[in-house]
Amino acid sequence: MHSTLFKIFKELPLYQVLLGLFSFTAILLLLVIKAMYSFGLTSALSETMPHLIFEYGANPGQAHQSFMAELQNQTAQGEVAATSRFWQGTRVARLYSRRLASGVYEAEAQLEIIGYETEQYPFVIPFDRATTLNYEHASVTLTPKELAYELMEGNAPLIINRALANLLRPTSPPFMIEFNLEVGELRPIKVMLVAVIEDMLETPRVYLKAAEAQKLLGQPEPNGVYVRLAQVEQVGPLATSLKRACSDFGYLKSWAEGETRQQKLFQVFQVVYWQVLIGIVVLSSIIGVLAIYRSFIIKKRSIYTLRLLGTSKRFLFGGLSGLYLGCLLVSLGLTFLTLFVLEASMMQALIAPITKLVPMRDYAIDWVQLTMEAALLLGFYLLVFGIFLRVILNENQQVQ
Amino acid sequence: MIKITNLQKTYRTLSGEQERVIADLNLHIPAGSRTFITGSSGSGKSTLLRILALIDDEITGELHLNGELANHLPDHKKAKLRRDNLGFIFQDYALIPELTILENVMVPLRLQGRPRAQAAEQAVFWLGRVGLDANLGGMGNFLKKYPAELSGGQQQRVGIARALCHRPKVIVADEPTGNLDQITGGEIMALILREQQELGSTLIVVTHDLALLQHATHHVEVKRAQGQPATFIPKTL
Numbered sequence: 001m002h003s004t005l006f007k008i009f010k011e012l013p014l015y016q017v018l019l020g021l022f023s024f025t026a027i028l029l030l031l032v033i034k035a036m037y038s039f040g041l042t043s044a045l046s047e048t049m050p051h052l053i054f055e056y057g058a059n060p061g062q063a064h065q066s067f068m069a070e071l072q073n074q075t076a077q078g079e080v081a082a083t084s085r086f087w088q089g090t091r092v093a094r095l096y097s098r099r100l101a102s103g104v105y106e107a108e109a110q111l112e113i114i115g116y117e118t119e120q121y122p123f124v125i126p127f128d129r130a131t132t133l134n135y136e137h138a139s140v141t142l143t144p145k146e147l148a149y150e151l152m153e154g155n156a157p158l159i160i161n162r163a164l165a166n167l168l169r170p171t172s173p174p175f176m177i178e179f180n181l182e183v184g185e186l187r188p189i190k191v192m193l194v195a196v197i198e199d200m201l202e203t204p205r206v207y208l209k210a211a212e213a214q215k216l217l218g219q220p221e222p223n224g225v226y227v228r229l230a231q232v233e234q235v236g237p238l239a240t241s242l243k244r245a246c247s248d249f250g251y252l253k254s255w256a257e258g259e260t261r262q263q264k265l266f267q268v269f270q271v272v273y274w275q276v277l278i279g280i281v282v283l284s285s286i287i288g289v290l291a292i293y294r295s296f297i298i299k300k301r302s303i304y305t306l307r308l309l310g311t312s313k314r315f316l317f318g319g320l321s322g323l324y325l326g327c328l329l330v331s332l333g334l335t336f337l338t339l340f341v342l343e344a345s346m347m348q349a350l351i352a353p354i355t356k357l358v359p360m361r362d363y364a365i366d367w368v369q370l371t372m373e374a375a376l377l378l379g380f381y382l383l384v385f386g387i388f389l390r391v392i393l394n395e396n397q398q399v400q
Numbered sequence: 401m402i403k404i405t406n407l408q409k410t411y412r413t414l415s416g417e418q419e420r421v422i423a424d425l426n427l428h429i430p431a432g433s434r435t436f437i438t439g440s441s442g443s444g445k446s447t448l449l450r451i452l453a454l455i456d457d458e459i460t461g462e463l464h465l466n467g468e469l470a471n472h473l474p475d476h477k478k479a480k481l482r483r484d485n486l487g488f489i490f491q492d493y494a495l496i497p498e499l500t501i502l503e504n505v506m507v508p509l510r511l512q513g514r515p516r517a518q519a520a521e522q523a524v525f526w527l528g529r530v531g532l533d534a535n536l537g538g539m540g541n542f543l544k545k546y547p548a549e550l551s552g553g554q555q556q557r558v559g560i561a562r563a564l565c566h567r568p569k570v571i572v573a574d575e576p577t578g579n580l581d582q583i584t585g586g587e588i589m590a591l592i593l594r595e596q597q598e599l600g601s602t603l604i605v606v607t608h609d610l611a612l613l614q615h616a617t618h619h620v621e622v623k624r625a626q627g628q629p630a631t632f633i634p635k636t637l
Contacts, residue, residue, distance in 0.1 A: 001510050008498045305494045308453055309562075310483020310511045312476040 001311075005319045008302050012295040013327030016288060020328075023284040027277060034273050041262055042232075048161075048199035049255040050084075050124050050226035051235045052242070056250045060221050063249040067225060070245045074238060081230045084124035085222035087115035087213040095168060109167055112205045115213020116226065118151045124226040127151055127159050127207065130195035142194060150194050156212050157194045164204035165196045200260040224250065285377065289384050292324075296388045303392055313393045317386075324385050328378055401431035401570060401602045402452065407461035409447060421447055423629035425461070427620065431569075434596065434603045436613055437632075439622030444630030445606045448622070449574055452604065453486065454478040466569060483511045487563035487601075489592065491575035493555040495547035501527065501558050502543040508566045526565040530557040530591060553584040557591070564595050571596055573605045577612070589615065 056063035064085070071080065093111045116124060128151070132142035142150060150157045160168075199205070214220055229235055239254040246252055296303075303316060409422040421444050429435045439445050450456040451463065454470055463471040470481055487508075488494070495504050502523050509519035527533065527543060532554065535542065547555055556576065563571060576592060577585030593615055596603045605612065613619055624630040 004499065004503065004507060004510065007503070008496060010498070301494070302496045302498070305496055306507070307455060307479070308482065308486075308488050308494075309508050310479050310486075312479035314476050315479070 001315075002319055002323075005306075005316075006323060008306075009295070009299060009320060009323060012291065013323060013330075015291050015295075016324075016327050017330060019284055019288055019291065023280050026280050030273055030276060030280075034269070037266060037269060041266055044198060044200060044262070045255050045260070046232055047126050047129050048197045051229050051232070052227035052239055052252060052254050053086075053224060054227070054242075054246065054250050054252045055224040056222070057248075059249065060223075063246075064222075064225060066249050067242075067246050070242060071227065074241055074245070075229075075234075079230055079234060080227060082120065082122050082124040082226075082228040084117040084226045085210070086224055086226050087113075087210060087217055087219055088223045089113055089217040089219060091216065107167065109164075109204055111164065112203050113213055113216055114205060114207045115210045115217070115222075116207060117210050121148055121152065122228070123148075123151065124228045125197075125207070126228075127195060127197065130159060130197040132195045133193060147195055150192075151209075154194070155192060156209065157192055159195045159197060159207040160193060161197055161199045161201055161203075161205040161207075163202055164206060167204055200262040202261055281377070285380070288381060292381075292385050292388055296392050300392055307393070316393060317389055320389055321382070321386065325378075325382060328381060401433070401466065402427070402429040402604075403462075403464040404428070404451075405462040405464075407451065407459055407463065409451065409456070409459050419627075420629045421624075422451075422459075422632075425632055427632060427634075429602060429604060429618065431602050432600055433617045434593070434605070434615055435618040435620060436616035437604065437606045437620045437622060438608060438610060438613070439624075439630075440608065443622040443624040445622050446574070447630075448632070449572060449604075449606055452570075452572060453488065454482055483508060483566070485569045487566065487568035487571045489556075489559050489563045489571065489573040489576045491578040493547070493552075493559040493579075495555055495558055495562075497547055500544050500546055501532070501550070504547065504558055505562045505565055508562060512566055522565055523561070526561040527558070529595075530561045530564075532557055532561070552579055553588065556580060556584075556588050560588070560591060560595065564599065567599055568601055570602045570604065571599075573603065575607055575609075576605065577609065578607075 054063075054067050068083070071083070090110060090112050093109060095107050095109060122128075128144045128148040130147070132144070132147050151159070197207075208216070210222075229238065235254050239252060239257075243252045306316065307313070404425055404427040407422060407425040407427075408420065411419045411421055413419050425448075437445055437448065447456070451459055451471075454463075454465070454473075457471075457475075459471060461471075462469055465481060466485055468481070470478065473481065495501075496507070499507070502520060505523035505527055506516075506519045509522055510516070514522070524533075524543065532542065547558065550558065556579075560576075563573075571592070573592060577588055580588060589612060592603070592605075605616075619635040621633045621635050622630050623633065
C-alpha cells in the first residue's frame with residue numbers, strides 16, 4: 001500500500017529533491033566564488049606581506065630581545081622561515097622616471113619607506129616572487145634567482161609597490177625605471193628599481209635595504225621586526241599566543257588583520273554572500289512550504305477517497321510523513337554529499353598550486369553548525385507538513 | 401444492517417454559533433434492502449452519507465453497523481470497518497487520477513492485505529464483470545490507462561468495480577448517475593442493482609432523481625427548512 005501512496009504523492013518528493021538540489025547548487029556556486037576569492041586574496045597577501053609584524057614599544061633593544069626569545073620559545077626548529085628588523089617612516093620624495101620615448105617624468109609624492117635586512121635568504125617578504133623588471137638597457141626581465149641576488153648583493157636595489165608604480169608610470173610591466181629619491185633634507189640616493197609587488201595597499205611604498213633606509217629616514221633604530229613562518233596555518237595561533245606574551249613591550253599584528261582595500265572589499269563580499277545565502281535558503285523554504293500546500297490541495301480529494309476506501313488517518317499520516325521525511329533526507333544527503341565531494345575537489349584544485357597556503361580564517365565550514373541548521377530546517381518543514389496533513393485528514397470534506 | 405439511534409449532528413458556523421443539522425435521527429436500514437434517500441440540495445443527504453461512512457466524528461447518538469456500535473470506535477477501527485463492510489460509488493467517480501484503472505480497483509483489496517498478484521487478478525475479474533476488459537477499444541492494455549483517458553460512463557464502471565471488488569456488505573452510492581446521460585445512467589443503475597443482488601449486499605442510494613425510486617425497497621425523504629435540523633421521513637413504497 002505504501003507504493004500506492006508513493007505513486008500518488010510522487011511529485012512532492014521529486015520537487016522537494018529538485019528544489020533542494022537547485023538551492024544547494026546555488027549555494028555551492030557562491031561557496032566556490034567565495035573560496036576562490038579568499039584563496040586569491042590570501043595568496044596575494046601572503047606573498048607581499050610579512051606574516052607577523054612586531055612593533056617595538058618604548059625600549060626597542062629590550063623589546064627585540066624579549067620578542068625573539070618568546071618567538072624561539074613558542075616555535076620549533078624550522079617553523080620560522082625568516083626574520084628581519086625593519087625601519088619604517090614616511091618622507092616626501094621627488095620621483096624621476098626616465099622614459100625612452102617621452103623624456104623624463106618628474107613628480108613629488110609622500111612615500112612610505114621600509115628598510116629591511118636582506119642578508120639571508122629566504123626574505124621575510126618574498127620579494128623574489130615580485131613582478132621583476134627589465135635589466136637596464138635590456139629587454140629581458142630578472143629571473144627570481146637574479147632578483148634575489150640583486151636584493152642581496154646589488155647596489156641599492158629598490159622594490160616598490162603597485163601604488164607607487166602607478167604614480168611613476170601607470171602601465172603594466174615590463175618597464176625600466178631609474179630615479180632619484182630625494183627626502184626633505186635633499187639627500188639624493190640613486191637607487192635601482194628592480195621589482196614591483198602587488199601588496200594591495202593604497203599608500204605608495206618603497207622597500208630598501210636597511211642601510212639605505214636608515215640614511216633616508218635618518219633613523220638608526222629599527223621600528224620592529226618582521227617574521228615569516230614556514231607554514232601559513234601557524235600564523236593565526238602563533239599570533240594569538242605571542243600577542244599575549246609580548247603585549248608589555250610592543251604591539252604584534254598579523255597580515256590577516258591587515259586593512260588593505262581588497263580585505264575591505266572581501267568583507268563587503270562576505271556580507272553580500274551571507275545575504276544571498278540566507279535569501280536562497282528563505283526563498284527555498286517558502287517555495288518548499290508552498291509546494292507542500294499546493295500538493296495537499298491538489299491531492300486532497302485523493303486523500304479523502306483513500307480514507308473512504310478504508311485507510312486510517314494513522315496510516316496516511318505515518319505513510320506520508322515517512323515518505324516526506326525520506327525524500328527530505330535524500331535531498332539533504334545529496335546536498336551533503338555534493339558539498340563534501342565538490343568541496344574536496346575544489347580545495348584540491350585550489351590548494352595544489354599554492355601548497356603552502358590555507359584559506360582565510362573564516363573560510364572553514366562549520367559542519368556541526370551546518371548539520372544543526374539543516375536539522376532545524378528539516379524540523380520546520382516537517383512541522384509545516386504535519387500541520388497541513390493534519391488539517392486535511394481532519395477535514396470533513398463533502399461527499400460529492 | 402445499519403441502525404441509527406438518537407443521532408445528532410451539530411456544526412459550528414463561522415460566527416461561532418452552533419447549528420443543528422440533524423436532530424434525534426432514528427433510522428433502520430435492513431440487510432439486503434435497497435434504501436433510497438431523496439431530498440433537495442442542502443437538505444442533509446450528504447451529511448448523513450458521511451455519518452454512514454464513519455468519516456464524521458462529531459456526532460452524538462449511536463450508529464450500529466453490522467451489529468457493532470461503530471461511531472465510538474477509534475479511527476483505525478472505523479477504517480477497518482469501512483474497508484471490510486462498505487463500498488462507495490460517487491457521482492464524480494472519485495477515481496485516483498495518479499493510479500491506473502487496474503491500480504484504482506486494487507486499492508481496497510490491497511488495503512485488506514491481499515497480495516499484489518491476487519489483488520490484480522481479482523481487480524481484472526471485477527473490471528471484466530462491469531464490462532471493462534484489457535482489450536477494450538483495441539488499443540493497448542485498457543487496464544493500464546489512467547482515469548482521465550476514459551469516458552464518464554467508463555469511469556463510473558471502474559468506480560463500481562472498485563466499490564464491489566471486496567464484496568462489501570453495504571454499498572453506498574451518492575448520485576451514481578448524476579453526471580451521466582440518461583442511457584448510460586440507466587445502464588449504470590442496472591449494473592449496480594444487478595451486482596447488489598448478486599452479492600446480497602445492502603444498497604443505500606442518495607439521489608434527487610425520483611425516477612430511480614422504482615428500484616427501491618425503502619425510501620427516506622430528507623427535508624430541511626432554513627435554520628432548522630433536517631427531518632428524515634420514511635416513505636411507504
